[in-house]
Amino acid sequence: MKDVHVDDLLVDHVRGDLDVAERDRVGAHLAVCAECRATRERFAALLTELARTVPAPPPIHWGAYRAELRERLARRRGQAGPVWRWLVQPAPALVAAALVVALVVAACRAPRPARASRIRSRSTTRSWRAGST
Numbered sequence: 001m002k003d004v005h006v007d008d009l010l011v012d013h014v015r016g017d018l019d020v021a022e023r024d025r026v027g028a029h030l031a032v033c034a035e036c037r038a039t040r041e042r043f044a045a046l047l048t049e050l051a052r053t054v055p056a057p058p059p060i061h062w063g064a065y066r067a068e069l070r071e072r073l074a075r076r077r078g079q080a081g082p083v084w085r086w087l088v089q090p091a092p093a094l095v096a097a098a099l100v101v102a103l104v105v106a107a108c109r110a111p112r113p114a115r116a117s118r119i120r121s122r123s124t125t126r127s128w129r130a131g132s133t
Helices: 007-015 020-032 034-053 062-078 082-088 091-109 115-132
Strands: none
Touching: 007 020, 007 034, 020 034
16 A cells, blocks of 8 residues: 555554544554554553553552641751841841831931021010010
8 A cells, every 4th residue: 555654643543542534544544554453453452461560559648648748848947047047037127127217317307497486486475475464
């Protein structure tokens, strides 16, 4: 037959992973090619044997999994060195200190009323009080 052999599609044909057009093309080729039919049968026997010899996965013990996960997370948290702790622990205090410094700087830069006007207003109040008695 002039059709190209479909060796690369035989495993997918055995597993049923081909789309309709390819499955029909491989099926038509297998109908006329004894060599490819024999190869397909060998692949089918091999896949069946492999499926039979694969051990079943062990059952999952969720309690042990959670305990192992907690242990790993605890180790990961414990791996942070003393330098990291030194940098992280005083962070709230450093933020508070920076806030205090910013407030002091802002208070020092705020415009104040002139001192002479305060003194004058007090003296005017005193003279007004003195004159009224």
